[in-house]
Amino acid sequence: MARYLLTRLWQSLVTVVISSIVVFVGVRMLPGDPAVSLAGEEASPARLAAVRAELGLDQPIWVQYAKFVWTYLHGDFGRSLRTGTPVGEMLRTTLPVTLWLAAYALVIAVVLGLTLGVIAERFRGRWPEWGANGVAMVGLSVPSFWLGLLAILLLSVQHHVFPASGYVPMTQNPVDALYHLTLPAVILAIALAAVVMRQTRASMIATMQSDFIRTDRAKGLGRRRVLLKYGVRNSLIVVVTIVGLQLGGLISGAVVTESIFGLPGFGKLTLNSVFTRDYPVIEAVVLLITVGYVVINLAVDVLYSVLNPRIRVAGDA
Amino acid sequence: MTVLGSPVPTDPTAPEALADGVPSPRPRRWWRGLLRHRTGMVGAVLLALVVLAALLAPVLAPYGPTDVHFDTPFQKPGTVGFPLGTDNLGRDVLSRMLYGARASLEVGILAVVVSTVVGVPLGLVSGYWRRADAVVSRLTDVALAFPFLILAVGLAAIRGASLSNAVLALGIAHIPQMIRVVRGETLRIKATEFVVAAVAMNAGSLRIVGRHILPNCLSAIIVQATIIMPGAVLGEAVLSFLGLGIQPPQPSLGVMLSDAQQYLSKDAWLGVFPGVLIAIICLSFNLFGDGLRDSLDPASHDRK
Numbered sequence: 282m283a284r285y286l287l288t289r290l291w292q293s294l295v296t297v298v299i300s301s302i303v304v305f306v307g308v309r310m311l312p313g314d315p316a317v318s319l320a321g322e323e324a325s326p327a328r329l330a331a332v333r334a335e336l337g338l339d340q341p342i343w344v345q346y347a348k349f350v351w352t353y354l355h356g357d358f359g360r361s362l363r364t365g366t367p368v369g370e371m372l373r374t375t376l377p378v379t380l381w382l383a384a385y386a387l388v389i390a391v392v393l394g395l396t397l398g399v400i401a402e403r404f405r406g407r408w409p410e411w412g413a414n415g416v417a418m419v420g421l422s423v424p425s426f427w428l429g430l431l432a433i434l435l436l437s438v439q440h441h442v443f444p445a446s447g448y449v450p451m452t453q454n455p456v457d458a459l460y461h462l463t464l465p466a467v468i469l470a471i472a473l474a475a476v477v478m479r480q481t482r483a484s485m486i487a488t489m490q491s492d493f494i495r496t497d498r499a500k501g502l503g504r505r506r507v508l509l510k511y512g513v514r515n516s517l518i519v520v521v522t523i524v525g526l527q528l529g530g531l532i533s534g535a536v537v538t539e540s541i542f543g544l545p546g547f548g549k550l551t552l553n554s555v556f557t558r559d560y561p562v563i564e565a566v567v568l569l570i571t572v573g574y575v576v577i578n579l580a581v582d583v584l585y586s587v588l589n590p591r592i593r594v595a596g597d598a
Numbered sequence: 599m600t601v602l603g604s605p606v607p608t609d610p611t612a613p614e615a616l617a618d619g620v621p622s623p624r625p626r627r628w629w630r631g632l633l634r635h636r637t638g639m640v641g642a643v644l645l646a647l648v649v650l651a652a653l654l655a656p657v658l659a660p661y662g663p664t665d666v667h668f669d670t671p672f673q674k675p676g677t678v679g680f681p682l683g684t685d686n687l688g689r690d691v692l693s694r695m696l697y698g699a700r701a702s703l704e705v706g707i708l709a710v711v712v713s714t715v716v717g718v719p720l721g722l723v724s725g726y727w728r729r730a731d732a733v734v735s736r737l738t739d740v741a742l743a744f745p746f747l748i749l750a751v752g753l754a755a756i757r758g759a760s761l762s763n764a765v766l767a768l769g770i771a772h773i774p775q776m777i778r779v780v781r782g783e784t785l786r787i788k789a790t791e792f793v794v795a796a797v798a799m800n801a802g803s804l805r806i807v808g809r810h811i812l813p814n815c816l817s818a819i820i821v822q823a824t825i826i827m828p829g830a831v832l833g834e835a836v837l838s839f840l841g842l843g844i845q846p847p848q849p850s851l852g853v854m855l856s857d858a859q860q861y862l863s864k865d866a867w868l869g870v871f872p873g874v875l876i877a878i879i880c881l882s883f884n885l886f887g888d889g890l891r892d893s894l895d896p897a898s899h900d901r902k
Contacts, residue, residue: 296740310756422828422880424835427855427873430862438863526742529771533747537836551748552840555755563755570748575740 300571359561368565378546385466390473398481420475429468429541446543465542484519525581631893638889644882652700659693663849697849709830712769713776721780738774746771764843768830779822783815817894824887828880
């Protein structure tokens with residue numbers, strides 16, 4: 282187990298280093314010379330050289346990269362070109378919004394997907410299965426941002442059930458915060474719930490046909506008990522994998538959802554930074570998402586190995 | 599490449615191979631399965647309609663997709679001359695949707711091409727040669743769930759938002775899945791008896807991969823393509839909606855929804871039709887793909 286963890290940790294570190302290089306090089310490939318934009322178009326070559334030296338642009342690329350890593354490790358992400366606000370502060374205000382939204386959506390998706398998947402297995406060949414399958418199929422096909430637009434129109438503009446936009450910090454008023462986040466979270470959860478449902482159903486069907494389930498049934502355990510205790514437990518492994526695989530989709534979805542519901546989150550920051558060409562912010566945002574993505578993937582893998590002993594053994598061998 | 603003079607007699611469709619459950623490249627068997635697959639056929643019919651409508655857009659559309667009629671904005675659906683109404687600039691919604699579906703399919707197909715052209719060779723290599731597998735699989739694991747939107751954001755930051763960037767981002771984002779699938783198939787087929795026989799007959803690696811493994815991977819590749827398609831269509835809609843994909847005034851279903859956003863409270867239908875069309879396109883691919891998978895893959899008989 283320890284060895285497996287160390288290997289995974291090492292791999293994650295390599296991934297983070299590689300992605301930091303990609304981001305670093307990517308930002309330097311962007312059109313426009315920072316020295317020119319700082320000194321002005323008509324600056325003399327000597328002035329340009331001075332600005333370059335000041336920015337450290339005259340040094341070898343690997344020295345620049347080392348400096349970039351160094352400042353980042355010290356929590357200095359630079360300042361926004363637009364507002365002059367430290368990027369670190371922008372991240373601190375926007376991240377909680379997105380994290381709460383994603384966590385809320387994740388809970389909804391897993392609960393909904395698991396329930397529908399178990400129902401589909403329990404009532405195979407009868408209308409609840411067809412219903413659950415249909416719901417999943419539609420959830421998979423309908424663009425969630427469009428559902429979001431329709432939901433705002435129906436539930437906020439016409440019937441005032443949920444607020445169309447606005448955000449209340451969780452620390453201020455948890456109930457109100459959840460209330461404001463419910464509609465966006467449900468919209469964000471739909472696609473993920475559909476995937477979880479389909480995988481749960483497939484895995485439940487496979488599990489319930491396996492020998493150990495038959496043995497349990499033969500020993501006289503009730504069907505419901507076997508289904509809930511052993512079937513669902515085995516499906517949880519699949520759910521964890523799926524959540525890990527759908528992480529990218531969840532992040533992408535969060536960006537869209539925030540943009541529709543006007544949430545002052547990380548996704549909004551990402552989009553705005555691209556549209557205003559705010560390079561320090563883009564750099565920090567992309568790198569942070571990559572690192573966060575790697576860390577969560579690592580967590581998923583660890584959780585996976587806890588749930589599924591076979592992986593653990595294979596990793597140690 | 600072949601040192602051996604005589605053609606290798608191991609035909610992938612040999613009876614032993616079929617008995618092992620290797621899908622036959624001959625179309626007859628799965629074609630029948632698909633015809634009996636009810637929801638799969640519904641998907642196929644829907645898909646045929648969508649493709650036909652998109653292909654015939656120049657014929658079917660009453661107006662050009664960017665033609666403006668400033669004297670008749672916000673016409674209700676059912677108005678004479680404008681079957682689905684007009685938008686804020688008086689552009690015909692039906693015409694824009696037909697061309698938008700065209701753009702959606704175009705992006706979807708190109709994204710599939712990108713992910714296939716890169717993913718299939720890498721999958722074959724990593725499935726067949728263990729040493730390459732270590733590198734390719736590691737990279738695939740890392741890239742498997744990377745958010746395509748961040749990729750698109752990065753590309754848009756470097757090269758500016760455009761259709762080709764949307765295609766690139768969506769194509770690249772789906773490469774890891776294609777690698778996974780092809781690698782898995784390669785590993786499985788590599789272990790079958792006819793490949794072992796080919797190795798025993800001194801067939802070169804390239805010949806084995808090209809003549810025996812690749813053709814037998816085809817069904818898995820096709821199924822994967824039907825999974826990537828709706829993902830890419832949805833992705834295009836999202837990117838265009840956010841302004842990172844197809845740029846207005848060019849018609850795209852995502853752009854139409856983005857335009858409609860501010861008029862929703864008064865003219866809701868502007869935001870309804872394009873969304874329904876996106877859903878229909880994706881639904882048809884998902885249904886068709888499910889049917890195709892069930893009839894191509896002997897292992898998944900859980901749906902009948």
